[in-house]
Amino acid sequence: MQANATIDPSEVARFDALGAEWWDPKGKMAPLHAINPVRLGFVRDVLVRHFGHDGRALRPLKGLRILDIGCGGGLLSEPLARMGAHVVGVDPAPGNIEVAKAHAAEGGLDIDYRQGTAEELADAGERFDVVLALEVVEHVADVGLFLRRAGEMVNPNGVMVVSTLNRTPKSFALAIVGAEYILRWLPRGTHRWDKFITPDELEASLAAAGFQVSELAGMVFDPLRGEWRIAADTDVNYFQVATPAR
Amino acid sequence: MGRDGRPDAAATKADVVIAGGGLAGLSLALALKDGLGADAAITVYDPGFGRPLTGDRRCSAIAAGARRLLTVLGVWDQVADDAQPMTTMIVTDSRTRDVARPVFLTFDGDVEPGEPFAYMVPNATLQRALTLASERAGIDMRAATVADFTADRAGVTVMGSDGATLRAGLLVACDGAKSRLRSLAGITTTSWGYNQSAITFTVEHERPHEGRAEEHFLPAGPFATLPLPGNRASIVWTERTPDAQRMVELPDYRFQEELEQRFGHALGWVKVETRPQVYPLGFAMARSFIGERFALVGDAAHLIHPIAGQGLNMGLRDVAALAEAMTDAARVGLDFASPQVLERYQRWRRFDTFAMGVATDTLNKLFSNQSDALRLVRDVGLGLVDRLPRLKGLFIRDAAGLTGAVPKLLRGEAL
Numbered sequence: 246m247q248a249n250a251t252i253d254p255s256e257v258a259r260f261d262a263l264g265a266e267w268w269d270p271k272g273k274m275a276p277l278h279a280i281n282p283v284r285l286g287f288v289r290d291v292l293v294r295h296f297g298h299d300g301r302a303l304r305p306l307k308g309l310r311i312l313d314i315g316c317g318g319g320l321l322s323e324p325l326a327r328m329g330a331h332v333v334g335v336d337p338a339p340g341n342i343e344v345a346k347a348h349a350a351e352g353g354l355d356i357d358y359r360q361g362t363a364e365e366l367a368d369a370g371e372r373f374d375v376v377l378a379l380e381v382v383e384h385v386a387d388v389g390l391f392l393r394r395a396g397e398m399v400n401p402n403g404v405m406v407v408s409t410l411n412r413t414p415k416s417f418a419l420a421i422v423g424a425e426y427i428l429r430w431l432p433r434g435t436h437r438w439d440k441f442i443t444p445d446e447l448e449a450s451l452a453a454a455g456f457q458v459s460e461l462a463g464m465v466f467d468p469l470r471g472e473w474r475i476a477a478d479t480d481v482n483y484f485q486v487a488t489p490a491r
Numbered sequence: 492m493g494r495d496g497r498p499d500a501a502a503t504k505a506d507v508v509i510a511g512g513g514l515a516g517l518s519l520a521l522a523l524k525d526g527l528g529a530d531a532a533i534t535v536y537d538p539g540f541g542r543p544l545t546g547d548r549r550c551s552a553i554a555a556g557a558r559r560l561l562t563v564l565g566v567w568d569q570v571a572d573d574a575q576p577m578t579t580m581i582v583t584d585s586r587t588r589d590v591a592r593p594v595f596l597t598f599d600g601d602v603e604p605g606e607p608f609a610y611m612v613p614n615a616t617l618q619r620a621l622t623l624a625s626e627r628a629g630i631d632m633r634a635a636t637v638a639d640f641t642a643d644r645a646g647v648t649v650m651g652s653d654g655a656t657l658r659a660g661l662l663v664a665c666d667g668a669k670s671r672l673r674s675l676a677g678i679t680t681t682s683w684g685y686n687q688s689a690i691t692f693t694v695e696h697e698r699p700h701e702g703r704a705e706e707h708f709l710p711a712g713p714f715a716t717l718p719l720p721g722n723r724a725s726i727v728w729t730e731r732t733p734d735a736q737r738m739v740e741l742p743d744y745r746f747q748e749e750l751e752q753r754f755g756h757a758l759g760w761v762k763v764e765t766r767p768q769v770y771p772l773g774f775a776m777a778r779s780f781i782g783e784r785f786a787l788v789g790d791a792a793h794l795i796h797p798i799a800g801q802g803l804n805m806g807l808r809d810v811a812a813l814a815e816a817m818t819d820a821a822r823v824g825l826d827f828a829s830p831q832v833l834e835r836y837q838r839w840r841r842f843d844t845f846a847m848g849v850a851t852d853t854l855n856k857l858f859s860n861q862s863d864a865l866r867l868v869r870d871v872g873l874g875l876v877d878r879l880p881r882l883k884g885l886f887i888r889d890a891a892g893l894t895g896a897v898p899k900l901l902r903g904e905a906l
Contacts, residue, residue, distance in 0.1 A: 270829065270830055270831055271830075278831065279831075281825065282819065282820060282823055282825060282831070285823035285824060285825065286819075286822075286823050289822070289823055300822075301822070303527070303528045303530075303821065303822070305822075323824070324823055324824030324825050325824060326824070327824035327825075328823065328824040351645070470838075470896065471838060472835070
């Protein structure tokens with residue numbers, strides 16, 4: 246792999262080893278499968294509002310060109326494509342792209358998967374209505390640089406959605422001690438708490454990249470219903486929606 | 492996939508195949524058209540399609556939540572003329588020969604102004620309205636049965652007795668209490684009989700009932716009078732199974748005597764309108780409501796004691812929950828029949844089903860016996876007089892939002 250400013254090679258290797266496990270809802274990526282309906286619902290609602298589309302339509306994202314950074318096995322890219330978007334999925338791990346391509350072909354979905362980095366797409370002058378970096382910034386080497394390069398690809402009337410884990414005692418307890426070592430939700434070592442970013446830090450990095458945060462939302466697990474939901478509590482998982490500053 | 496595991500080239504594509512075109516099956520088909528969109532390909536198999544509806548003379552109590560679901564599905568308007576609002580219910584506890592029946596519970600009133608807590612609707616009227624609406628919605632209705640199926644991670648291949656092979660995302664069994672598909676899927680049930688049977692028929696009576704339902708807890712089991720349009724009522728008369736059979740074989744004048752003893756004379760003369768039918772009663776609950784690309788809905792998933800008139804309402808709650816879980820997934824571009832979606836449906840419905848099964852079972856066991864001592868205990872000592880208002884809760888819980896997460900259709904909202 247070529248030397249690169251934002252990619253952390255050890256992180257890439259970890260995900261590359263996952264292979265077919267990406268699509269096993271009860272396998273190592275079970276937590277991503279569990280949060281997927283909620284984060285997809287959030288992204289859909291944000292985009293429908295931003296672009297004035299009909300949220301009840303079966304293809305509410307029709308006509309939008311979306312970049313899914315760190316697409317992995319395609320857990321986000323595929324539903325986005327089914328919602329009508331033209332999706333480009335990029336991931337530095339060759340194994341991930343292989344899995345993603347094979348799975349999309351199986352489901353008859355047309356998704357433009359690229360093995361590489363967001364910077365490479367930015368260098369090539371790619372432009373998108375929507376740039377998504379969900380559960381990605383905690384894995385990159387230089388968050389500021391990453392957001393600046395990702396932001397370059399957002400159309401002037403476009404939008405960027407970032408989600409990540411907050412650096413709080415609660416997230417330390419849950420995501421590291423609870424989620425990883427006790428519940429084994431994510432493969433050991435997938436997240437390192439010291440790489441987590443607070444909403445303030447993320448907002449500052451987005452501002453430096455020329456973006457203004459328009460929405461902050463949390464995502465919490467409701468143990469009674471066994472489901473995740475969007476909430477005001479941003480202590481553990483949170484989203485920021487940002488648009489190019491004028 | 493075919494049996495050899497290779498994709499079946501000859502298979503017709505469908506989104507959902509439903510086995511059983513009864514009240515639950517067709518309601519589900521319509522709910523999925525609402526949720527998944529008019530383009531969704533829904534196939535329903537039922538050998539009874541196209542035949543005149545003669546068999547089912549029963550009437551069902553439609554609770555407020557179920558009524559709202561039928562309104563959203565555009566069926567209620569066709570049913571409303573034949574529907575009798577239930578505005579009052581009285582419950583008595585007595586022996587057959589008691590002259591005075593102590594009334595220990597009365598409830599009445601609306602869920603919301605102008606919305607009675609339940610309606611009585613003839614099953615045949617409901618079936619006709621659902622069939623018409625399904626034809627209009629473009630649902631593929633096949634007069635045949637599902638002969639066999641094989642499911643895999645990506646979908647389910649359904650073999651029809653009409654020789655067709657369909658490849659679908661989900662197969663739903665709405666084929667009743669003796670569900671053949673449930674057996675094919677290898678899902679067993681927990682069940683027990685009550686050694687009770689219900690004798691059901693309709694009667695005509697002299698004076699207006701004014702929307703009042705009566706339930707008399709007699710030693711052999713409950714005797715319920717449920718109001719129908721005009722001076723008519725639907726009778727659900729529970730007896731021990733051998734007695735039920737003997738009862739309907741009695742000469743007409745003797746049957747009339749037995750009926751009058753239970754029905755009373757408050758509404759004047761009473762006349763049997765339809766031939767009494769006998770249905771054995773039981774409790775059954777499937778050990779799982781789901782399988783790979785497979786779900787059970789309605790009586791196929793659970794059969795409860797009719798003591799509280801909740802059987803069809805339970806089935807329509809299944810319909811509302813399954814359709815909403817599938818729609819929520821489809822609207823965010825996810826597979827509408829993934830294990831997560833089906834598990835959400837199961838979580839949503841199993842607890843409620845079990846709770847209802849236990850509640851009706853307890854009611855029945857408590858009331859169906861001869862012991863005066865127990866009668867006294869249950870009326871006073873157990874505080875039943877205070878507890879029975881929950882019966883009302885069974886009818887209004889969805890519409891009144893008495894349970895935590897009520898599916899949208901039961902609240903009267905589109906998916």
